[in-house]
Amino acid sequence: MKLELHRIEMPLRNVFRISRGEISVQEAVIVELHDNGDSGLGEATRSSYYGHTADSIVSSLEQLAEDLREYEFTTPESLWEFAKDRLSQNYFALSALDQAAHDLYGKRHRTSVFERKGLSWKNVPHSSITVSIASIPEMLEELQGFAGWPIIKVKLGTDDDLAIIQALRRNSDAIIRVDANCAWTVEETIRNSYEFAKLGVEFIEQPLPVHAPIAAKRTVFEESALPIIADESCQREEDVRQCDGLFHGINIKLCKCGGLTPAFRMLDEAHSRRLKTMVGCMIESEVAISAAAQLAPRLDYVDLDGAVLLARQPAQGVKVHRGSIARPVGFGCGVHLDSSLV
Ligand SMILES: [Mg+2]
Known part of the structure; x- marks a missing residue:
């Protein structure tokens, strides 16, 4: 090879x-x-x-x-x-x-x-699109650009987290998910979970730092009004077991776990433990998005907006349009390089 x-x-x-x-x-x-x-x-x-x-x-x-x-x-x-x-x-x-x-x-x-994994392209969940951290007027402007997307994921971890979600809720009927990227304490997480539940937020991704004490994670797991999804806390196959009883679900990313081979096994493990499953991405082109999309028929939540956030990228593959993930075209991951761009 x-x-x-x-x-x-x-x-x-x-x-x-x-x-x-x-x-x-x-x-x-x-x-x-x-x-x-x-x-x-x-x-x-x-x-x-x-x-x-x-x-x-x-x-x-x-x-x-x-x-x-x-x-x-x-x-x-x-x-x-x-x-x-x-x-x-x-x-x-x-x-x-x-x-x-x-x-x-x-x-x-x-x-x-x-198809090789025995899946069919049915009941594939919609992908979220990510609103990144900025001033509230800037976040609202970004939101306008995402009109038609049924699910938005909001990056948090600021001094204004509640005001941000209140403002976005006033301006959008979309399902809202939030991702604190390890920035909250136990108290903030529980308080935010109750406020956000009233605003129709669906779940909270990775509120606590990875190295927060187990007791802190357990308190959040037991007392949060919303499901808690592990991202930074669930990197590799062996982490799925550790998340059971501390998180309600896991966010798998190919780069964290080492590719599709372990990702399919992580889905099996998560399903056997009744953990919710999600696949996320980095800001990456349709090469990586097309690979991750192969998992989509088995997922509860999908966050594959990486290529949508790019102004230019070197491949033609699985398209994500207003959250809808197109069925991969062709064989393998359904992706081809645009040779003029590499
Ligand atoms: Mg995340």
């Missing part, structure tokens, strides 16, 4: 702010995996929170490339087993490789990933 790596910069439509910082250009690495005339695509983006840069992703994959040269590809799952220890320090790189392996396998065997 041969790895071809493309480093790209993707400008955003608008500056995107969360409780930890802001971004206007996203750096990504697109992986093309070639084998016997077939190829597949995957993607990983930089993330300061998870400590990965485009450089670190490229260098991890370049180190693996030599081992892959003689590797005999059979299934994405066996490649994941082969690569996971070699990329144990960089699951973002592992995710990009695994997405590409799924895409390649599907294109070779003329099946889409979700």
